[in-house]
Amino acid sequence: MSSAMDYIVAVIIVGVIVIGGIGAALVSGARRRSAGELPRQAKRPTITAPPTTAPAPEESAPDSAADVLEKETAAPVLERPESRASRLVRLRQRLAGSQSGLGRGLLALLSRDRLDEDTWESIEDTLLTADIGVAPTQELVVKLRTRMRVEGEHDARAILREELLALVDPTMDRAIRTSGAGSEAGGGPGVVLVVGVNGAGKTTSVGKIARMLVADDKSVVLGAADTFRAAATEQLQTWGERVGVTVISGPEGGDPASVAFDAVKAGVDAGSDVVLVDTAGRLQNKQGLMDELGKVKRVIERHGPLSEVLLVLDATTGQNGLVQARVFGEAVDVTGIVLTKLDGSAKGGIVVAVQRELGVPVKLVGLGEGADDLAPFDPEAFVDAVIGD
Numbered sequence: 395m396s397s398a399m400d401y402i403v404a405v406i407i408v409g410v411i412v413i414g415g416i417g418a419a420l421v422s423g424a425r426r427r428s429a430g431e432l433p434r435q436a437k438r439p440t441i442t443a444p445p446t447t448a449p450a451p452e453e454s455a456p457d458s459a460a461d462v463l464e465k466e467t468a469a470p471v472l473e474r475p476e477s478r479a480s481r482l483v484r485l486r487q488r489l490a491g492s493q494s495g496l497g498r499g500l501l502a503l504l505s506r507d508r509l510d511e512d513t514w515e516s517i518e519d520t521l522l523t524a525d526i527g528v529a530p531t532q533e534l535v536v537k538l539r540t541r542m543r544v545e546g547e548h549d550a551r552a553i554l555r556e557e558l559l560a561l562v563d564p565t566m567d568r569a570i571r572t573s574g575a576g577s578e579a580g581g582g583p584g585v586v587l588v589v590g591v592n593g594a595g596k597t598t599s600v601g602k603i604a605r606m607l608v609a610d611d612k613s614v615v616l617g618a619a620d621t622f623r624a625a626a627t628e629q630l631q632t633w634g635e636r637v638g639v640t641v642i643s644g645p646e647g648g649d650p651a652s653v654a655f656d657a658v659k660a661g662v663d664a665g666s667d668v669v670l671v672d673t674a675g676r677l678q679n680k681q682g683l684m685d686e687l688g689k690v691k692r693v694i695e696r697h698g699p700l701s702e703v704l705l706v707l708d709a710t711t712g713q714n715g716l717v718q719a720r721v722f723g724e725a726v727d728v729t730g731i732v733l734t735k736l737d738g739s740a741k742g743g744i745v746v747a748v749q750r751e752l753g754v755p756v757k758l759v760g761l762g763e764g765a766d767d768l769a770p771f772d773p774e775a776f777v778d779a780v781i782g783d
């Protein structure tokens with residue numbers, strides 16, 4: 395009898411919570427609309443808002459059925475992304491793990507008693523194998539030859555370190571520009587457009603950058619303008635949900651420029667610090683790519699100039715990556731490079747090659763599949779990782 399009563403009470407509580415939930419959703423939707431948060435358009439974008447705080451527990455002790463329901467409806471706990479300092483220490487070790495082979499090989503060759511032609515050829519081969527590129531390899535070999543002749547007996551390691559560092563160019567400005575052009579006038583989020591070929595790690599990098607910004611206490615909106623890959627939108631929504639970032643998306647196959655516009659508008663309306671826009675990366679048709687990215691850029695610029703255009707490149711693709719860099723460089727004015735999958739490649743020389751190709755710095759490096767496995771690119775730490783201890 396009492397278990398029947400318990401069951402009835404549980405059913406009533408469940409009913410009240412469900413009806414209350416629907417009511418609350420309708421009220422909050424109406425409130426959002428009246429506050430003008432949704433872009434006033436016939437074709438509304440999908441807004442995946444961050445989860446709010448978990449509902450307060452009922453006053454009266456809930457029975458087991460309500461307990462279960464509460465657990466199921468509780469908002470997910472937001473993750474706190476890893477701080478900049480902590481990730482730098484952790485990822486520096488990973489970088490050293492993947493790149494030290496190159497430095498070890500070079501140092502072993504440079505430390506030979508006689509630096510004959512065969513040795514210099516081997517040094518050249520080692521550099522080329524690491525994807526540094528033909529012209530930078532030749533420049534480096536000329537410099538190393540001269541310096542090793544003059545001062546070589548003393549410190550091959552120090553000479554190699556200096557010359558590699560000069561090649562990577564520590565003078566380039568590698569800061570990600572996230573402040574809006576309109577910010578001096580008192581408004582406007584920074585807008586970062588992220589481009590790159592499918593599979594390079596673009597969507598993942600957008601998610602990781604969002605986490606870096608959240609860790610720096612910045613408010614972020616994500617625009618899922620890769621409307622051709624349904625999974626890209628879902629992927630981005632998951633990244634957003636984990637750290638409480640709003641994601642603006644559109645229908646599959648919809649107009650990427652419209653999603654980009656809505657995302658920036660949502661960022662402006664919400665007074666956000668940064669809007670990150672993911673884009674589609676189909677390379678089959680260069681003209682199509684250029685038209686699409688050009689339109690996305692123009693539409694965003696109706697709100698104000700872009701702060702940054704980041705090209706995501708997969709470090710493991712070697713020469714192919716350089717061809718991609720060239721095509722994207724022609725389609726949009728790339729201002730920085732995100733080099734992904736450096737953890738899975740000993741060919742860190744691509745940093746040098748791609749900077750030469752585009753004339754813009756590598757700003758971030760991806761060093762794993764973990765959510766916080768992205769780090770600002772630091773030339774000194776990179777060269778130290780290459781040379782090893």
Ligand code: GDP
Binds near residue numbers: 592596734759761767
């Ligand atoms: P997109 O098509 O360019 O958006 O590529 P995705 O973001 O979907 O990434 C493609 C794959 O690359 C995924 O499995 C990612 O986990 C992986 N990936 C991205 N960045 C890195 C990285 O820095 N290191 C490693 N090992 N994998 C990565």
